[in-house]
Amino acid sequence: MATIDSPARRTFLGSMVKGAGATALAGAGLTTASLQAAPADSARLRSDAFDLDTPYDRRGSNCSRWDSPVRRYGDKFRYGMGIASMDFQAPPCIAEALAERCEHESWGYLSSTAGLKEGIIAWNGERHGVDLNPAQIEISAGVYPGIIAALRTFVPAGTKVLMLSPIYSGFYYHCDHTRVDAVDSPLVFRGGRYEIDWQDLESKMTPDVNAMIVCNPQNPTGNVWTEEELLRIGRLCLDKRIVVLADEIHSDIVRPGHRYVPFASLPDQAVVNNSVSFNAISKTFNLAGMKNAYFYSPNPVLMNRVKQNHRADLNTLGVVANEAAYKEGGEWFDRVLPYLHANHEFTENYLREQLPMVGYTPAEGTFLAWLDFSSVLKAINAKEMAAMHGLESPEHYFQDWLVEHSGVLLNPGSNYGSGGAGHMRMNIASARVVVKEALDAMAGALRQV
Numbered sequence: 001m002a003t004i005d006s007p008a009r010r011t012f013l014g015s016m017v018k019g020a021g022a023t024a025l026a027g028a029g030l031t032t033a034s035l036q037a038a039p040a041d042s043a044r045l046r047s048d049a050f051d052l053d054t055p056y057d058r059r060g061s062n063c064s065r066w067d068s069p070v071r072r073y074g075d076k077f078r079y080g081m082g083i084a085s086m087d088f089q090a091p092p093c094i095a096e097a098l099a100e101r102c103e104h105e106s107w108g109y110l111s112s113t114a115g116l117k118e119g120i121i122a123w124n125g126e127r128h129g130v131d132l133n134p135a136q137i138e139i140s141a142g143v144y145p146g147i148i149a150a151l152r153t154f155v156p157a158g159t160k161v162l163m164l165s166p167i168y169s170g171f172y173y174h175c176d177h178t179r180v181d182a183v184d185s186p187l188v189f190r191g192g193r194y195e196i197d198w199q200d201l202e203s204k205m206t207p208d209v210n211a212m213i214v215c216n217p218q219n220p221t222g223n224v225w226t227e228e229e230l231l232r233i234g235r236l237c238l239d240k241r242i243v244v245l246a247d248e249i250h251s252d253i254v255r256p257g258h259r260y261v262p263f264a265s266l267p268d269q270a271v272v273n274n275s276v277s278f279n280a281i282s283k284t285f286n287l288a289g290m291k292n293a294y295f296y297s298p299n300p301v302l303m304n305r306v307k308q309n310h311r312a313d314l315n316t317l318g319v320v321a322n323e324a325a326y327k328e329g330g331e332w333f334d335r336v337l338p339y340l341h342a343n344h345e346f347t348e349n350y351l352r353e354q355l356p357m358v359g360y361t362p363a364e365g366t367f368l369a370w371l372d373f374s375s376v377l378k379a380i381n382a383k384e385m386a387a388m389h390g391l392e393s394p395e396h397y398f399q400d401w402l403v404e405h406s407g408v409l410l411n412p413g414s415n416y417g418s419g420g421a422g423h424m425r426m427n428i429a430s431a432r433v434v435v436k437e438a439l440d441a442m443a444g445a446l447r448q449v
């Protein structure tokens, strides 16, 4: 196993001597064979740097996917397959645009987001066939603050928000933050796909439910909702006076055979007018740390109400990076998307052949694999052990167990609401060799059970 110690790596670390990342690295032992040094800066700026197969080492860059677990698990931790960010080196156009802006060394307030809006409109028009009007778009510092503003607007404290679960854990924090109650309508795993239980969904649309969050594609189950499903949800919500908040942050990451249907493109204007959509290209280009997103609705009444509760102070470099991605990043993403699809296929095949005790949910979109570890949890008495150690859930016990026995960190399914029991979420947006090493490490641990 190779230890990372190239000149480029040393320079990088040298510049971070006081950073948390450098401290974390020192303790991590860093002997993972697959991970190689980041390319030198000059290589990073070359426009042919679309190499997805060579692992891009993010450790020590103060990134939450690879550096946070070190603080918790020390050198037991080896593979960060949890938090939903991609490991690939971003398209060179982003670093180039940032470098150019940094040549001008003044950082006063930002003047305009017109260029960013142009990028958003062009991307959505060309890629998703949705025609956005700049006056309808509000730029935000993340999907998170946009949805929080919408919850504050439509859901008075003490009333309810409806969601199909398992669903993105952040929504439950949004609800806590805004003092509203989350109501889950659990999806039903039927015929190899998570399906909506329409009867349950309708029964949960009580008068105290004021909004429904629709996550499309759905994190963590990977559903890419069809036009028919979205229309049916939209009409039920309209009928019950429930505003739809469509979180479409994973919309670019859709696998062959499926199509992302923007909620705002549904062929029923009354349904569309009852919705606000939230999006970003932070998943598409791994720009989450650049804090940039947007929301829109063709209904000016809804938009103006949300805007009153929303305030985003944008970061100049975030705007520069996002503009560059929209304008020039398309070619890079067109290489990444099939790679993610192949990683899903690789993971599915690996599990079928080597780890048949772990179930894989066929993902229609997202770079997240939703894995069923129920039989493993049973075999290691995760329920009893979690209770004994005062842990939140059996899945949290299994998370610790897996790091202890394999070095792989996955996210506990219980974080994603009802229906998450027995499951873990695995991020497969890495060089394939890293995905394979993580699966090999898991296989080594699970074969001992």
Ligand SMILES: Cc1ncc(COP(=O)(O)O)c(C=O)c1O
Binding pocket: 084, 141, 142, 143, 144, 145, 168, 170, 215, 219, 247, 249, 250, 280, 282, 288, 292, 293
């Ligand atoms: C469905 C969903 N919404 C929102 C977010 C967070 O968005 P942001 O970083 O723009 O606040 C995530 C991050 O994983 C997500 O999966």
